[in-house]
Amino acid sequence: MERTGIEVVHEGLSDYTTVLTARVEGGNAPDLAQIAQPGLMRSFAEAGNLVNLSEWFNTDQLAQDYNQTYLDLGSVDGNLYGVFYQAFTKSIVWYPVQAFEDNGYTVPTTWDQLIALSDQIVADGNGNPWCLSTEQDAFTGWVITDWLEDVLLRTAPVEVYDQWMAHEIPFDHPEVLQAADYVGQIMFTPDYVYGGTTGINSIWVGDTQTPMFAPNGPKCWMHKQASWITDFWPGAQDGDPQFEAGVDSAFFYFPPIEEEFGRPVLGAGDQFVMFEDRPEVRALLEYLATPEAARGWIEAGGFVAANSSVPVEWYTNYTDQTMAEIMGQSTELRFDASDTMPAEVGGGSFLTAMIEWVDEEGGGTENIFGQIEASWPSG
Amino acid sequence: MDQAAPPLHPSGGSEPPAATAGGSRLPGLALSVAAMAGVLVVLALGASFLRDPAAPDRLVSAIADAVGLDGVAEGIRDRGLTSATAKVVTAVIALAVGFGGVWALFFAANGLVDRVGLRVREHIRPWVFVGPAVALIGFYLVFPTVSTIVTSFTEGDGAANYRFALTDPAMLTAFRNNVLWLVLGTAGSVGIGLLVAALVDRVKREALAKTFIFLPMAISMVGASVIWRFIYAWKPPGEEQIGVLNAVTTAFGAEPTPWLQTPPINTLALIMILVWLQTGLAMVVLSAALKSVPTELIEAARIDGAGELRLFFSIVLPTIRPTVVTVATIIAITVLKVFDIVFVITGGGFDTEVIANRMFVEMFKFRNFGRASAIAVVLFVLVVPFIVLNVRRQRHRGFAG
Numbered sequence: 001m002e003r004t005g006i007e008v009v010h011e012g013l014s015d016y017t018t019v020l021t022a023r024v025e026g027g028n029a030p031d032l033a034q035i036a037q038p039g040l041m042r043s044f045a046e047a048g049n050l051v052n053l054s055e056w057f058n059t060d061q062l063a064q065d066y067n068q069t070y071l072d073l074g075s076v077d078g079n080l081y082g083v084f085y086q087a088f089t090k091s092i093v094w095y096p097v098q099a100f101e102d103n104g105y106t107v108p109t110t111w112d113q114l115i116a117l118s119d120q121i122v123a124d125g126n127g128n129p130w131c132l133s134t135e136q137d138a139f140t141g142w143v144i145t146d147w148l149e150d151v152l153l154r155t156a157p158v159e160v161y162d163q164w165m166a167h168e169i170p171f172d173h174p175e176v177l178q179a180a181d182y183v184g185q186i187m188f189t190p191d192y193v194y195g196g197t198t199g200i201n202s203i204w205v206g207d208t209q210t211p212m213f214a215p216n217g218p219k220c221w222m223h224k225q226a227s228w229i230t231d232f233w234p235g236a237q238d239g240d241p242q243f244e245a246g247v248d249s250a251f252f253y254f255p256p257i258e259e260e261f262g263r264p265v266l267g268a269g270d271q272f273v274m275f276e277d278r279p280e281v282r283a284l285l286e287y288l289a290t291p292e293a294a295r296g297w298i299e300a301g302g303f304v305a306a307n308s309s310v311p312v313e314w315y316t317n318y319t320d321q322t323m324a325e326i327m328g329q330s331t332e333l334r335f336d337a338s339d340t341m342p343a344e345v346g347g348g349s350f351l352t353a354m355i356e357w358v359d360e361e362g363g364g365t366e367n368i369f370g371q372i373e374a375s376w377p378s379g
Numbered sequence: 380m381d382q383a384a385p386p387l388h389p390s391g392g393s394e395p396p397a398a399t400a401g402g403s404r405l406p407g408l409a410l411s412v413a414a415m416a417g418v419l420v421v422l423a424l425g426a427s428f429l430r431d432p433a434a435p436d437r438l439v440s441a442i443a444d445a446v447g448l449d450g451v452a453e454g455i456r457d458r459g460l461t462s463a464t465a466k467v468v469t470a471v472i473a474l475a476v477g478f479g480g481v482w483a484l485f486f487a488a489n490g491l492v493d494r495v496g497l498r499v500r501e502h503i504r505p506w507v508f509v510g511p512a513v514a515l516i517g518f519y520l521v522f523p524t525v526s527t528i529v530t531s532f533t534e535g536d537g538a539a540n541y542r543f544a545l546t547d548p549a550m551l552t553a554f555r556n557n558v559l560w561l562v563l564g565t566a567g568s569v570g571i572g573l574l575v576a577a578l579v580d581r582v583k584r585e586a587l588a589k590t591f592i593f594l595p596m597a598i599s600m601v602g603a604s605v606i607w608r609f610i611y612a613w614k615p616p617g618e619e620q621i622g623v624l625n626a627v628t629t630a631f632g633a634e635p636t637p638w639l640q641t642p643p644i645n646t647l648a649l650i651m652i653l654v655w656l657q658t659g660l661a662m663v664v665l666s667a668a669l670k671s672v673p674t675e676l677i678e679a680a681r682i683d684g685a686g687e688l689r690l691f692f693s694i695v696l697p698t699i700r701p702t703v704v705t706v707a708t709i710i711a712i713t714v715l716k717v718f719d720i721v722f723v724i725t726g727g728g729f730d731t732e733v734i735a736n737r738m739f740v741e742m743f744k745f746r747n748f749g750r751a752s753a754i755a756v757v758l759f760v761l762v763v764p765f766i767v768l769n770v771r772r773q774r775h776r777g778f779a780g
Binding site for chain 1: 639
């Protein structure tokens with residue numbers, strides 16, 4: 001870190017929630033940690049493991065540079081504990097550019113157009129309109145929770161989303177069941193999804209979009225997933241990517257459903273939290289909150305800064321630029337609710353219920369959502 | 380070492396020192412006590428050195444100063460050592476204090492024991508040698524066990540923790556699956572192991588055959604799980620099946636089956652992985668037992684007209700029965716604690732939950748320490764009978780029966 005003159009020892013971990021929890025419990029916490037789940041941050045903060053930033057951080061500057069959502073998500077009981085660094089949006093749908101053009105398909109901008117296009121693809125005998133699957137061992141089901149959240153932001157006022165996330169309304173509130181019907185329309189309409197309901201539960205998340213790149217034309221045409229999926233396109237994991245974002249497959253904004261709810265985006269992001277209060281750690285965290293701290297990552301590509309004072313022209317590739325644009329045009333930004341809910345629900349019953357819902361091919365929706373409600377921890 | 384040894388009274392049991400004897404004895408005692416104190420001081424210094432991240436910097440710069448390399452010392456004080464160098468210094472000190480310290484500790488303690496009166500000396504000595512190990516095991520095994528039991532009752536609502544551990548639907552699924560694992564996993568490993576051991580017993584290339592069965596033992600549970608994920612892989616009908624199992628079934632015209640997502644086949648599919656891993660162990664031990672069956676016994680049975688099957692079930696099997704039971708209990712304990720396979724492949728989804736995985740999930744994912752501890756206690760209680768059984772058998776008969 002040339003700007004601060006502080007030498008930083010970085011540890012990257014694949015199962016960092018487990019390791020971080022173990023280290024914090026063992027009194028061996030790192031000075032700073034970058035974490036993705038606001039719920040994990042909250043439990044550290046409530047256990048008194050984190051340094052309260054409100055007492056000394058320049059919060060006025062933060063309020064100027066950051067969307068309020070990030071500040072709220074970095075706070076517990078009005079005290080700031082986390083500074084967001086990286087941001088993503090999941091409200092994007094990938095499609096095969098050339099095949100769309102060849103078949104005269106256009107990018108849908110409303111839900112009705114999205115359904116009409118899906119029907120058109122089925123009617124044309126072009127395979128299945130949707131690439132949608134969620135198998136990822138212990139996390140199986142999360143893709144569907146994302147779908148539900150993204151739809152809920154489009155079918156209900158954002159306050160409903162907030163109340164649902166905070167469990168101020170029941171998990172199986174009618175608004176949520178209504179959103180589930182929209183998701184069910186995609187997942188359970190025959191021929192809509194590649195591999196059918198078995199495919200949804202059995203195809204590994206990283207392989208979801210692979211059939212779109214089949215040599216004889218796409219076997220599925222639309223895939224709602226965050227931009228990291230490009231790392232799992234054919235060849236990418238072997239260091240030999242065969243397809244390029246923006247050229248072979250580009251993405252469009254997941255269209256609004258009810259006009260009155262504007263252009264919401266579902267996002268996610270990583271925040272830095274502080275376990276040790278020392279001057280150099282403070283200095284480093286202050287630096288990380290500036291646009292300059294993100295510049296290296298931005299220029300390397302594959303990174304959208306949470307700090308919205310970062311100039312758009314810094315972004316150099318299609319994905320980052322388009323995503324920053326979509327996030328810039330959004331009227332509301334909300335975080336992944338399942339990451340914020342108690343882990344028993346967001347990482348537990350919500351996931352298993354979605355698996356079961358798919359298994360039942362959309363049957364017993366009320367009952368299944370009622371089970372999630374019943375699993376919410378008391379107190 | 381500047382500690383003046385306090386004039387200790389020789390411990391009980393020895394006669395009061397006569398004036399002349401005291402003269403020759405006290406310096407020896409003082410020396411032993413001083414040696415012991417010195418060792419303890421060095422150990423304490425070593426421990427505090429290892430706990431202090433800045434200590435390697437100070438040590439190396441002090442050495443540099445002493446040798447006269449003032450510039451180097453200055454540089455280290457300013458910028459610190461590189462992290463690799465600091466690690467090496469720490470490792471060297473850790474080895475020196477660890478190995479040397481422990482050796483010195485035993486040596487000094489032994490010296491101290493030598494100064495004690497003759498009658499008690501030989502009663503104390505075993506404890507001096509075995510004591511540290513017992514204390515360490517106590518600290519690393521008994522303390523966590525007690526702490527887990529305490530946590531299960533005090534963290535959150537103790538009764539609710541146990542109500543969850545014993546009645547929650549997820550836990551009931553886990554219990555059911557653990558029974559399946561216990562019965563099929565143990566029976567499968569021991570049964571197949573015994574079968575192979577018996578079949579290859581008189582084969583020409585016995586060693587080669589056994590090597591192939593034993594080979595999976597060298598693979599970690601996680602590695603095996605990743606391998607078997609490919610075997611069970613599923614692709615939609617009409618696509619090329621990359622999973623061996625579905626490739627075979629579709630070749631016979633069947634629809635591809637999502638093996639890992641279809642209960643209860645998926646639990647059986649997971650148990651198969653464990654059987655694949657554990658059969659080698661059962662086979663090797665049972666094969667050794669088979670070879671120890673006295674030939675005169677077998678010959679006598681043959682002369683009495685027993686056929687091969689009769690011979691195996693009426694003569695050989697009863698003879699090696701203690702070994703079979705020992706192997707079965709060892710594998711049963713492994714099976715009861717099974718975690719890796721489920722964690723890697725399904726994460727407990729699709730009704731494949733097992734007790735150990737649920738404990739992990741409650742602890743690290745949901746951060747319900749009380750519930751996790753209660754589950755741990757339940758698992759502990761379930762494993763104890765197998766351990767007791769095993770220890771008893773070993774005490775009576777030894778490992779190979």
